[in-house]
Amino acid sequence: xxxxxxxxxxxxxxxxxxxxxxxxxxxxxxxxxxxxxxxxxxxxxxxxxxxxxxxxxxxxxxxxxxxxxxxxxxxxxxxxxxxxxxxxxx
Numbered sequence: 001x002x003x004x005x006x007x008x009x010x011x012x013x014x015x016x017x018x019x020x021x022x023x024x025x026x027x028x029x030x031x032x033x034x035x036x037x038x039x040x041x042x043x044x045x046x047x048x049x050x051x052x053x054x055x056x057x058x059x060x061x062x063x064x065x066x067x068x069x070x071x072x073x074x075x076x077x078x079x080x081x082x083x084x085x086x087x088x089x090x
Contacts, residue, residue: 025065032046032063036068036071036072041075
């Protein structure tokens, strides 16, 4: 997996089976689990407020790619979003 600065808008994420190319500053909600390599991690980032949607609709939710990279940088620094068990009922 390799990525560059989101401002370059030329990001290539390869995990063997899938190859993702982001030429847009946006990322769809359906692409988040593959981007984070984990459905649970993507869910935790959105539910804890680290990742907020720019457009939220019934069938379309779009996030900023730079915000997703900021989440990855926080995770790489050792910080993790709260787990579903820690969040409690809403």
